[in-house]
Amino acid sequence: MKPKEGISASDKEKNRLGNTGRFSFVMLLLGCMLILALVVNVNIGSVSVAVKDVFRMIGDGIRYGVANICTKGGYAQEFNSVINGSTESQILFRIRIPRMLLAAVLGGALSVSGYLLQVFFRNPIAGPFVLGISSGAKMVVGITLIFLAPYIGSISSLTLILAAFLGSLLITFIVLLFSQKVRTMSILLVVGIMVGYICGAVTDFCITFANDHDVVNLTNWSMGAFAGASWDNVRAALLICIPGILLALLLSKPISAYALGEGYAQSMGIRIKPFRILLILLSSLLSASVTALAGPISFVGIAVPHITRILLRSSKPIFVIPATFLCGAVFCVFCDLIARTVFAPTELAIGTVTSVFGAPIVIYMMVKRRRAQED
Amino acid sequence: MDYYFKTENLSVGYNGNTLIRDINVKLEKGKILTLIGPNGAGKSTILKSITRQLDTIRGSVYINAQEISEWSPKDMAKQVAVVLTDRIRPELMTCAEVVAMGRYPYTNLFGKLTPKDREAVREALERVHALDLAEQDFTTLSDGQRQRIMLARAICQEPEIIVLDEPTAYLDIRHKIELLDILREMAQKKDIIVIMSLHEIDLAMKISDYLLCVKGDTIEAFGPPEVILENRTIEHLYDLSNGSYNLLFGSIELTKPKGAPRVFVVAGGGYGISFYRALQKREVPFATGILFENDVDCQVATELSNHVVAAPAFEAMTDEHFGKASSLLLQCEAVIDAGTPAGSFNRLNLKLLELAENNSIPIHCGKSAAEAHSWNT
Numbered sequence: 001m002k003p004k005e006g007i008s009a010s011d012k013e014k015n016r017l018g019n020t021g022r023f024s025f026v027m028l029l030l031g032c033m034l035i036l037a038l039v040v041n042v043n044i045g046s047v048s049v050a051v052k053d054v055f056r057m058i059g060d061g062i063r064y065g066v067a068n069i070c071t072k073g074g075y076a077q078e079f080n081s082v083i084n085g086s087t088e089s090q091i092l093f094r095i096r097i098p099r100m101l102l103a104a105v106l107g108g109a110l111s112v113s114g115y116l117l118q119v120f121f122r123n124p125i126a127g128p129f130v131l132g133i134s135s136g137a138k139m140v141v142g143i144t145l146i147f148l149a150p151y152i153g154s155i156s157s158l159t160l161i162l163a164a165f166l167g168s169l170l171i172t173f174i175v176l177l178f179s180q181k182v183r184t185m186s187i188l189l190v191v192g193i194m195v196g197y198i199c200g201a202v203t204d205f206c207i208t209f210a211n212d213h214d215v216v217n218l219t220n221w222s223m224g225a226f227a228g229a230s231w232d233n234v235r236a237a238l239l240i241c242i243p244g245i246l247l248a249l250l251l252s253k254p255i256s257a258y259a260l261g262e263g264y265a266q267s268m269g270i271r272i273k274p275f276r277i278l279l280i281l282l283s284s285l286l287s288a289s290v291t292a293l294a295g296p297i298s299f300v301g302i303a304v305p306h307i308t309r310i311l312l313r314s315s316k317p318i319f320v321i322p323a324t325f326l327c328g329a330v331f332c333v334f335c336d337l338i339a340r341t342v343f344a345p346t347e348l349a350i351g352t353v354t355s356v357f358g359a360p361i362v363i364y365m366m367v368k369r370r371r372a373q374e375d
Numbered sequence: 376m377d378y379y380f381k382t383e384n385l386s387v388g389y390n391g392n393t394l395i396r397d398i399n400v401k402l403e404k405g406k407i408l409t410l411i412g413p414n415g416a417g418k419s420t421i422l423k424s425i426t427r428q429l430d431t432i433r434g435s436v437y438i439n440a441q442e443i444s445e446w447s448p449k450d451m452a453k454q455v456a457v458v459l460t461d462r463i464r465p466e467l468m469t470c471a472e473v474v475a476m477g478r479y480p481y482t483n484l485f486g487k488l489t490p491k492d493r494e495a496v497r498e499a500l501e502r503v504h505a506l507d508l509a510e511q512d513f514t515t516l517s518d519g520q521r522q523r524i525m526l527a528r529a530i531c532q533e534p535e536i537i538v539l540d541e542p543t544a545y546l547d548i549r550h551k552i553e554l555l556d557i558l559r560e561m562a563q564k565k566d567i568i569v570i571m572s573l574h575e576i577d578l579a580m581k582i583s584d585y586l587l588c589v590k591g592d593t594i595e596a597f598g599p600p601e602v603i604l605e606n607r608t609i610e611h612l613y614d615l616s617n618g619s620y621n622l623l624f625g626s627i628e629l630t631k632p633k634g635a636p637r638v639f640v641v642a643g644g645g646y647g648i649s650f651y652r653a654l655q656k657r658e659v660p661f662a663t664g665i666l667f668e669n670d671v672d673c674q675v676a677t678e679l680s681n682h683v684v685a686a687p688a689f690e691a692m693t694d695e696h697f698g699k700a701s702s703l704l705l706q707c708e709a710v711i712d713a714g715t716p717a718g719s720f721n722r723l724n725l726k727l728l729e730l731a732e733n734n735s736i737p738i739h740c741g742k743s744a745a746e747a748h749s750w751n752t
Contacts, residue, residue, distance in 0.1 A: 070533035124466070253486035257479050259465045266428055268479035268532070315467040318485055 011258055023319045026311045030326040032105065036186040037333040042096045049088050057082065057089050058097075088268020100333055102160075102229040102237055104349075106290045107332025108325035109241040113131035113247055113286035114301020115324050119255050120279050121179070121188070124365055127301035128168070128287035132196030134296035136171030137164035137288055139206075146210040146216050158236065162324060165184075168284040176280070185350060191245075199295055228320055233293050240289040247282055251275075252317035259315065298351050304328040306365060331357075377647070378437075378534060379404045380568050385434035387417070387424040392684045393432050394420050394517070398594055400587060402570075405562050409579040410572040412589035413613050418572035419460070422540050425570070426457055432442065438536065452480040456529035458522070458539040464514060471509040477531030492709045503557055517548035526557065537561065539571035543578070555582045572606035576609060588612045628678040629655065636662035636682045639704040639731070641724050644714035647672040650711050655679050662707065664700040665692050665723055690736055692723045701730055 049057075064079040083093045112129040128134050144163040153229050178191045209214050254275050258265045266272050290297065308324045309315055332350070335357065339348040380402040388394035395417045402408055410418040418601065423429040425436050427443055436443045438454050446454065456477065465473060478492040488496075500506045501521040508516065516524065522542060529537050531669075543551040559582060561567045573579045579586060580600045588595035588608055596608050603609070632655055640650050640663040647663060648671065654661045664684030666673040676683045684700040686692045700723075704710060709733040717725050731738050 212415070219506070222738070224432070253479070253482070253484065256486060257476055259463075259468065260476060261461045261463050263428060263457065263459045263461050264476070265530075266448075266450060266453065267426060267457040268476065270479075271448055309467055313467060315465070316472075364691040 022312060022314070023323065026308075026323055027326060029311075030323065030330055033330045034333065037104075037330055037337070038100060041100045041333055041337050042092060044337065045091070045096065045344075047088065047091055049092060051128035052122060053088065054092070057092055058274065061093060064334070068136075074184065098231050098234050099229040099336070101234045103332045103336040104292065104329035105237045105241050106233065106294050106297075107335075109237070109244065109286045110290045110297060110300045111304035111324045111328025112245055112321060113283045113290070115305040115308075116248060116255075116279055116283035116286070116322065117301065118120065118305060119258060120276065120283065122259070122261070123189075124306060125189065125302055125362055127299070128283070128291075129196075129296065129298040129301060131171070131175050132194075132199060133168045133171045133175070133284065133287060134291055134298070135199035135203075137167035137194035137291040138296050139203045140164065140167030140170070141292065142206050142218050143204045146206050146214045149214060160292040161240065161289050162292075165285060165288035167199075168288040168291065169281075171199065172280055172284050197365075218349040229293075237293055241286065244282060244286045244289075245321065247278075248321050249318070251278065251282075252321060255279075255317040256315075277362075294350065298355050299362060300328060300332060300335075300354050302365075303354075303358035303361040305332050306361060307331075377404075378402060379439055380570070381437040382425070383435045383437070385421075385424070385436060386432040387420050387429065388432050389420070389429070391432065395589065395592055395594065395689035398434070398587075400585075400597060402568050402585065404568060405566040406584040407558065407562050407582055408571075408585045408587060409583040410570070410587045410589055411574075411576055411579050411612070412595070415588045416591060418589050419540050420589075422457075422538055422570065422572060426455055426538050427451060442665070452532065452534075454534055454595060455536045455538060456534035458525045458529050458537070458542050460544065463525075466514070468513050469510050470505065470513050470516070470527075471496060471500070473513050473524055473525045474509075474531050477528040477533075480532065495531050495533065499527040502530055502561075503527045504553075518545040518555075520546065522546060522550070523552060523557075526554065530561065534567065536568040536570060539569070541572050541574065543573060543575060551578065558582070559588050569650040580604065628675070631655070631679055631681065632658045632660040634660045636660050636680070636703060636707055638709050638711060639663065639700075639707040639727075640711045640713055640717070641727050642666065642672050642676075642711075643670055643715040643721055643724065645671045646713040646715040648675050650713055651676055651679050662700075662703040664703070664729070665696045665721065667721075691720045694726045695727065697723045700727055704736070705734060707736065710736050710738045712738055713739065 039051060039054060042058075043049055043051055060082045061079075064075050064082055068075040068079045078330060083089055086340075098156075110128070112273055117126045117128060117131065118124055120126070141163045147338065174195055175188065175192050179188055182188055182191070185258075207218065210218075254265070254270045257268050257270055258275070262272055287301065302329050305320070305324050308320055308327045311327070312323055314320070332354070335353040336350055339350050339353045342348065378401040380400070382398050384401045385395045385398040385400075386393045387398070398421060400408065410421060412418055420429065424431050425443070430743065431444075435635040436598045438446070443451065475488055475492065478488060478495060479486070482488060482492060496504070497509075500509055501621050503526050505523050505527060508520060508524065513521070513524065522545070526537075526539075526542070529539075539558075542554055542558075546554065555578060558569050558571070562569050580603075583600055585598060586600050586603045587597050588603065590612050595612050596603055609615070637659055638654060640654070640661055642650065642663055643666050647666075651661065651663065651672075652675075660682075661680055662682035662684070663672070663676045663680060666676060666683065666685050667688045668685050669688040673683065673685050677685075682703055684696055684703065686696045704727055710728065712728055715721070715724065728738060
């Protein structure tokens with residue numbers, strides 16, 4: 001194949017924004033979309049709140065909240081009155097804002113997790129859901145909810161995160177074992193899907209022998225939803241995700257070299273084994289915390305990094321990681337908005353919405369990749 | 376002599392199983408070492424072991440008098456850069472970005488390129504004549520261009536040693552020459568050691584300062600190409616019992632036709648070669664003569680036939696040669712006159728043609744092998 005050369009190509013390169021310029025532009029765009037999403041999301045619902053009230057209440061909330069923290073409780077009363085002052089403010093601060101923040105943080109984390117898996121497997125269609133990792137998390141969470149709940153007592157979000165993390169790691173480990181044997185990515189993906197089915201079977205098996213109350217818990221959880229998000233959830237998500245994303249950013253240099261393959265990466269001075277372990281642990285941790293707090297959410301991990309790369313027209317990790325996080329946040333907040341409002345008052349599972357948007361993107365990618373291989 | 380790169384009784388292999396034993400190589404700076412040997416002989420295994428992609432099994436590898444296992448990954452990266460056979464597919468990376476990866480051991484925690492790094496990238500691209508490709512997407516390149524970019528990446532790493540695993544695979548002849556020229560230049564001007572594996576023995580002979588012949592579990596030979604050339608190492612290395620390898624020309628000839636000669640070619644001065652090849656393609660055993668030993672016809676004929684009558688150069692042919700030639704000629708069904716002009720030294724060839732005529736053996740006069748194709752033997 002003769003590559004396209006000549007004036008037209010080089011002109012196009014010049015017209016392209018510089019890497020950094022494009023990155024800033026994309027980040028700004030995504031940031032604006034996130035703010036828009038915030039307003040729309042908080043504004044729309046069974047009780048609609050006027051936009052200017054939304055801004056006023058959030059402004060007050062932040063002001064008194066900060067003041068309250070600075071003076072160590074000096075403004076507690078004012079702060080409470082802002083939050084509990086009216087039905088609207090209660091809906092805003094107790095339901096909609098935590099829900100939206102959770103959707104944003106977890107969506108971002110899930111996308112970055114998917115991105116890290118794609119780096120690890122050097123394949124754009126790797127993702128926590130495709131490789132059966134989400135199903136593994138669900139299985140262990142199910143076992144915890146059904147069989148261990150009586151012994152532990154109340155199930156906190158930390159317990160759930162631990163259970164999901166354990167499940168994720170277990171499946172990741174199994175998939176890794178297979179990846180030593182089979183070098184072909186497509187077979188590995190099939191293995192992942194099959195392992196996912198086995199986990200599903202085990203989960204179903206547990207459900208058969210569980211009492212109704214636990215099953216309802218598990219079903220609600222595994223529908224995947226940001227409904228019922230509390231500030232505790234948001235705090236837990238932030239505590240795990242922010243360090244996770246920062247760590248991913250610190251890995252951006254080896255990640256970029258790893259794109260050239262293990263052989264080259266090693267020759268440039270990367271210690272491959274520790275790097276791979278770190279990558280997979282980080283990815284599992286991020287996807288596990290999402291799975292634990294919001295249930296298995298499909299396709300975000302695959303679709304969002306891909307969209308981000310298209311937007312950035314670059315695969316530099318130092319740009320892609322933050323942009324992926326932001327893009328995932330926007331994607332999930334909008335998907336949650338759709339899940340919440342389209343058939344209101346009935347809510348859709350978030351996974352339903354993300355699948356509708358995510359799956360076509362995955363199909364498109366597979367077709368395009370196949371074509372590129374045939375060239 | 377100051378050896379920058381050295382192996383001592385090195386044994387390499389996979390999973391603790393020794394594949395090749397007792398590798399002893401010594402190289403000064405600016406030298407080119409080429410590994411040759413049949414497929415699966417373990418050339419890549421050796422290259423992977425000296426670049427630390429594989430653990431060595433026994434023995435040592437020294438770079439600048441320090442064992443390679445003692446180098447930190449970063450310092451090792453400043454010593455050795457590689458060009459591998461891996462077909463990489465980095466998404467959305469321009470060639471300049473791929474080349475800039477070579478700066479990895481020099482950049483900060485986030486891989487930020489300084490003006491000095493950018494200059495190194497530009498220089499490396501220039502050295503492989505690929506400046507115009509800088510902004511192009513890597514995945515759109517042809518094989519030849521890819522290989523040049525990967526070489527630029529290695530150059531950009533500013534190593535003392537470049538290790539290349541079959542860098543000329545997938546390349547057409549022009550790109551092979553270009554690539555090897557660049558390597559030669561790097562070795563000469565920058566005093567870099569080049570260690571690579573090649574399948575083309577002829578090119579290996581021409582570019583290398585040293586050859587390492589790898590065969591199965593041992594090293595067949597290590598030394599300058601001239602020394603390897605003298606012995607029949609190459610035939611032995613590749614177990615060439617049928618075809619042959621002409622060391623002087625670096626050309627490969629296919630298997631000789633078997634049996635008693637059926638055609639006699641009167642040739643000399645290069646006129647005969649096309650006829651020899653035409654006959655060999657149709658598996659017709661032939662005899663030829665009378666050729667001077669320094670004649671190209673003689674070089675090729677000896678690779679293709681067991682029945683070559685050769686005479687010492689710079690002297691007139693003698694009756695002894697004529698006797699040999701005529702007895703061969705009389706066994707044949709046909710004679711080809713390749714059209715070699717007769718001079719005072721090779722006049723006996725005319726007598727051979729006369730002899731054929733007298734014995735009513737058909738004589739074909741040919742100007743080219745194209746005619747030979749239409750003959751019905």
